[in-house]
Amino acid sequence: MARFVIRRLITMVLMLIVISFVTFLLFIVALPGGNPAALIAGRLATPAEVHLISVRYGFDKPIWVQYVRTMANLFDGSAYSYQEGFNVMGAITRGAPATLSLSIGAGVFWLLSSIGLGTLAAVRSGRYTDRVLTVLSMVGVSMPPFLLGAVLIYYVSYKAGVLPINGYISFTVSPWQWFRHLIGPWITLSVLFIGFYSRVLRGSILDAQGEDYVRTARAKGLSERRVLVRHILRMSLLPIISLWGLDIAQVIGGGAILTESVWGLHGIGQLAFNAIGAFDTVTLLAIVLLTAICVVVMSALVDILYAVLDPRIRLG
């Protein structure tokens, strides 16, 4: 286990260096439209003013100096948005509660729902229920979150008045309002994943039914419920857990851009949306790094969970 953790940590650091450098090159050096100083200076700036900004922000320095300085600023919390002047780590910290509320709630919802629906589809394979669930899954997978969000906002929030139209209320302010404000975003974010995961799980369960260990379990006289839950489902969940780990990491790292923007949650995803809109390179760099960290950490946790679910897998 120790070797596994050390190996993972080294991989994580190397990955972060590569990702951050590529992102840095993309947004600072190869910026479409040219000089980042001109972008910061704005539409009316003179060449002299652009030059002054270039000197002030260090865009006149060699690339590696710029990179090291930017990364140092990000990690010691002193990085500021070039365009709007706010502290980047402060903005991420402020957005984190909304993003965590969205991603963890939706993650649990889509995982449980897809286990339920995927199992039902497998059990009812080839029957009417399976066909209906197949169609619904396809609809879910094909439904872009911004469209589903807009439909929910119009019909459920505005027309029916059941949910708030948008916004986020902190759990500490009002747990009830926190919950109400997140129902719509949870559904919006989950539907696509439920559709996809339930199809994967269905296929996995159907594949597992013919495995030797299932036959052995039945031969031992175990009840079908026990065979399903302890043997078939346990093994069939492996691909689901793997997917879930990566998806939830990406969502925590600001990947739910559309859901957060449509519902006005002001989490890390919406911060990313605004940063893209403003070409706010420092903020974008910080969010990309956060996503990378989340993905690496979650994939390590998934590997550990693999070993728990499947005794044949050993870490090391």
Next chain:
Amino acid sequence: MRNHLKRSVRPVLATVVGAAAVASAIAASATAKTTAHAAASTTITLLSGVGPQSLDPSLDYTTQGAEINWEVYTGLDTYAHKSGLAGTKLIPALATGLPVISNGGKTYTVTLRKGLKFSNGDPVVASDFTFTMERSLSIPWGGASTFLTPYVVGAAAYADHKAKTISGVKTDNATGKIVIHLTQAYGPFDNVLAFPMLGLQDPKTVTVPFKVQATNPPAGVGPFKVTNITPGVSFDVVPNKYWKALPGIPAAKYTFEEKINSNVEANALSVLNNSADIFDWADTIPGSLLPQIKAKAASRYKLINLGGSVYYFFLNQSEAPFNNQLAREAVAAGINEAALSREGSGTLAPACFFLPPGIPGHPSAKCPYSWGTGNLKLAQKLLKESGQANVPITVYSELRSPRLQWCTTYAQELKAIGFKHVTLKTNADQTYFTTIGESKKLHPQTGFADWNEDFPNPVDFYGTQLEGSSITPTNNLNFGQVNNAHVNQQIAKLGTTPTTDLGKVVKQWQALDEYVAAHVNILPFGYQTFPFFTSSRIKVNYTNDIYGWDLLGISLK
């Protein structure tokens, strides 16, 4: 197997379905308390699709920021709190009177009112003006190189770190006298004094060395102050208890909460169902919602032409085909402004003159060349006469809607007129203007551009975009590279007239604008009208043609 599994799976299904049912029931039982909540609150909620760049006035150069900051950082002079053209009139604010202009328009003198206090209670002194200008030059404010460094003596040296203070600004704290020396006469300098970035800032609340204070901007002097700032999310605008009403500038009564949400459709729905109060005028209401809003909330929705913004296509006159007058006339006759307006949810008012209706000098004459009517016959005839049909044309466009749609339609119209090789080239919104500002490297021929007034003076439009001397190799704003001797001469002559004396030269500005239209130096295709949409509990007593919403003019019914 299947039957057995079916029984096994029931508990799982029951749990999922049960959880969903409970969630729905809980949500349904809530029955949207939001409306009632909004109705009970005395805080007025303003929803904005795009927030200010910053609430620090020394950085912000956006309409969304100015809309708030002009009443938080009130200048030595400011604009009257009245609707329509009356609201574009300068009135004294922190100064006892409008600036006294002397020395051939090169010296501005004002005296600070006595007893003024910042929003934290600190007393105001005249030297705070120099401090504020120094900070705005240092941050730097986006308009500094256009409105300050070329004109204020010593401002350029200070901005370049070659001087420790601005030599052209002299203040006397004992008398409150402020004297500003300019390098040359600049007519709209009294408008510059009304910019929020020159509204006085309390040095005691400023971080030195200067840096942007995004969440704790300096204390200012004005009817309101800003608190609880979460950048990009929300902030509160609350009455400043240290502000005493001045002639024409009342004290504030209400607290406003501005929430920023990029989903403008949700914003419009929130105002429509009265769970929020104000839809920001700078956002566009989605066309799909307009019929519903007009049907259900006609009394609280209207389109207003603020009068100070123009959309146009630039025509590069330094090279073919648009160095040919007939080719330009052909385009003017061939574009169809009604079609372009439809692409923008019908929010464009027809245009042919560069100066919008709210700017002194806007002509009352008829448009030349059947301008904007889509008169293809005339356009094709003119193009044929010009002999420019075979010149390849690239149309530049931003990506955002409806600008891309406008440029797509424009490119199609150019083809319909008879130009044989027309290509549409798009560029990211954030880098669009710096890209087409590469006048020497890129040679952009034609494309989208716009201008929103900084202040109601025609030189704000002409000085940057039609004056020959404003053509620069990078960050160029004179996209059409217009360098016409008559235009240059008139701008130089009329641009020195102080805003307060514009009435004396308004006919000459009108003549110049008609001249520019006759020569098709620039191709305006619409003046933007803006949505003013509020909840049913709001009363709008007046708006402002320059800043849009005037928070002092908004009250609860």
